[in-house]
Amino acid sequence: MTTRNEKSRVSSQDIYNQLKDMILSFELYPGSRVxxxxxxxxxxxxxxxxREALQRLEMDGCLVIRPKQGCFIRDVDIIELxxxxxxxxxLEMHSLRGACLQMPDKELEQLAAQWDPDSQKGRSDVVDTMVDLEESFHITLAAGSGNDVLVKYLEDINNRIRIIRRLDFTEKARLDRTYRDHFEIVQYLLQRDLEGAQLKMRQHILKSAEFAKNLTLTQLAQKRRLRPA
Amino acid sequence: MTTRNEKSRVSSQDIYNQLKDMILSFELYPGSRVxxxxxxxxxxxxxxxxREALQRLEMDGCLVIRPKQGCFIRDVDIIELxxxxxxxxxLEMHSLRGACLQMPDKELEQLAAQWDPDSQKGRSDVVDTMVDLEESFHITLAAGSGNDVLVKYLEDINNRIRIIRRLDFTEKARLDRTYRDHFEIVQYLLQRDLEGAQLKMRQHILKSAEFAKNLTLTQLAQKRRLRPA
DNA sequence: GCCACGGTTTATGTATGCAACGTTGCATTA
DNA sequence: TAATGCAACGTTGCATACATAAACCGTGGC
Incomplete structure (x- = not known):
């Protein structure tokens, strides 16, 4: 019965989600204590x-709970990234192998349509939306391999690197390249050319990895100031 | 100050560990409610x-918490396994690649000595000990690749399949084969023969996978018959 | 005999109080 | 001045009490 806030109840789940967003958006800055x-x-x-939310977040690797001391937002460790x-x-190489063997043409064509660089349909310049779309592309391929565990681990990895990934779509050039890469990968898969798809995918991911590697913490701080909303 | 039990206090961590053991050892049977x-x-x-322990276990995938209903020990899903x-x-293929490139001869020779089939040193017929040793072999290789994240994921996978793995060392034949496989893999690595090591490792793991698959089916059938319901 | 409905039970979800432990700052002493 | 000891504070960790919601069972009506 919060008098000033009729948004009803806030559950442990809600707090978990909100805190996770706050951490990923640097609203809670790495290294700080809560x-x-x-x-x-x-x-x-x-x-x-x-408390429950914090413990879940600790298992997620978003923060560290030091007994009797407090919770510290996890630092972004470039080496770890x-x-x-x-x-x-x-894992994505493995994912492609499964997708190449098992994913029906129909699904692949849908994916291709979605990432056609010439079609602006479904395109978004909202960073968060793009991150979601980008992740769903890779997850869809993993799901196409038929291995749910593989999907789970890739999602986990996405959770860890999302903090960087969302900085990856601030330039339009990177965005365009993403569309082209995704489209080409699906084309390779449609031709059942595993080698080609894997090569392209590897380049695609390595590009992101380099971007992450070159990031410095000061850059992260700058990016953070861009998100006061 | 528990009068009858001087093992002092039981912390949330202890409960988490104990519960995990109980689940992995079928003391809390899959499907049952706690x-x-x-x-x-x-x-x-x-x-x-x-409560805290249960929530951590849910994130571990050991059980499922249905809101307002209760906790259900997760079923052993053959397909998932x-x-x-x-x-x-x-992941282990990737692990070998890193180990083959970066692991110094000295470490590899230590590993080889440890798994020499002709040496009975450090050999144990206690199942739990063997499971630990077996896991540590694979983890050591992953650690040798220099990628701590890779180690973390392999450990996570070990957690999931340990429930089966411990049934894997009840026959001496399987045990002997494990020693031979491990030894051969290290020999390939010492010769920096990645292909050979990977091939052997793949066979080694597939053997476990098949063994586990068959064993689980019979095991579950037996357990099911024991259930009162 | 079967279905619907409501009270009761039971388990989770949340709030709060208390104790233990680590930290910090200050005072005292060599 | 620097180091050490002590005390006060703050925070977590656990226990307990209360709120809530789903499930179960029994009863009554059709």
Missing amino acids: TETELAARFQVSRTPV TQYYDVRIA | TETELAARFQVSRTPV TQYYDVRIA
Whole structure:
């Protein structure tokens, strides 16, 4: 019964999601410390649901809970990010193999239509939307391989690198290239050319990886100032 | 100050670990339902730490929490297990690539000595110990690739398939074969023969996967018959 | 005999109080 | 002046109490 806020109840789940967004959007800056009491006050709930959300976020790797000390937003570790990209490449190569063998032409054609560089349909310049679309492309391919576990791990990796990925679509050039890359990959798959698809995919991901590698923390701080909304 | 039990306090972490063990050892049988109150009573603590442990276990995929209904131990899904093995192969292939390129001879020779089929040193017939040793072999190779993230994911996969893996070392034949496989893989790596190592490793894991698949079916059938319902 | 409805039960979800532990700052001493 | 000890504070960790919602069971009506 919050008198000033009729947005009804805020559940533990909501807090988890909101906190995750805040971390990924640098609203909670890496390295900073948050306390349960502070967050509880901010969300107008007790410490209990906040606590649960924080523990889930710790398992997500978004923050670290040091016993009796507090929660610290996890730093962005460039080396670790590179390793995530490395694993991602290995998994996406595997994903392509499965998709190439099992994914029906019909689904691939749908995907191709969606990423046709000449068609502006479904195109968005909202960064968050683009990140979602980009992820869904890769996830769709993984799903096409028929291996749900593979999908799960790729989603997990996406969670970790999303903090960078959303900085990846601030330039239109990168955006255009993404459309072209995706389209070409699907074309290779339609021809059942695994080698070609894998080569293209590897380049595509490596491009992102390099972008991430060259990022510095100061750049991250600058990007953060661009998001006061 | 528990009068009858001087093992002092049981923390949320302890409960998490114990519950995980109980699930992996079928003490809490898949499909069965557990309540917070029941576990709290069993561990002689309040619901709070139990709740935290359960939420972590849900994120681990060990159980499912249905809101306002209860916690259900996750079923062992044969198809899912197969998918875990599939992903594992992809990652271990990648792991070998890194190890072949970067792991120094000295470390590899240590590993070889440890798994020399002719040496009985460090050999154990305790199933749990063997599972630990087997896992540490694969993890050591992954660590040798220098990619900590890769290690993390392989450990996660190990967590999922351990429930099966521990059934894998009940026959001496399987045990001997494991020693031979591991030894040969390291030999390939010492010769920096990536292809050979990968081929052997793939066979090694596939053998486990098949073994697990068959064993699980019979195992589950037996367990099912024991169920009162 | 079967279906619908409502009270009761039971388990989760949340709030709050208390204790333990780590940290920090200051005072005291060598 | 620097180092050490102590005390006060703040935060987490756990326990307990209350709120809520789903499920179950029994009863009554059709």
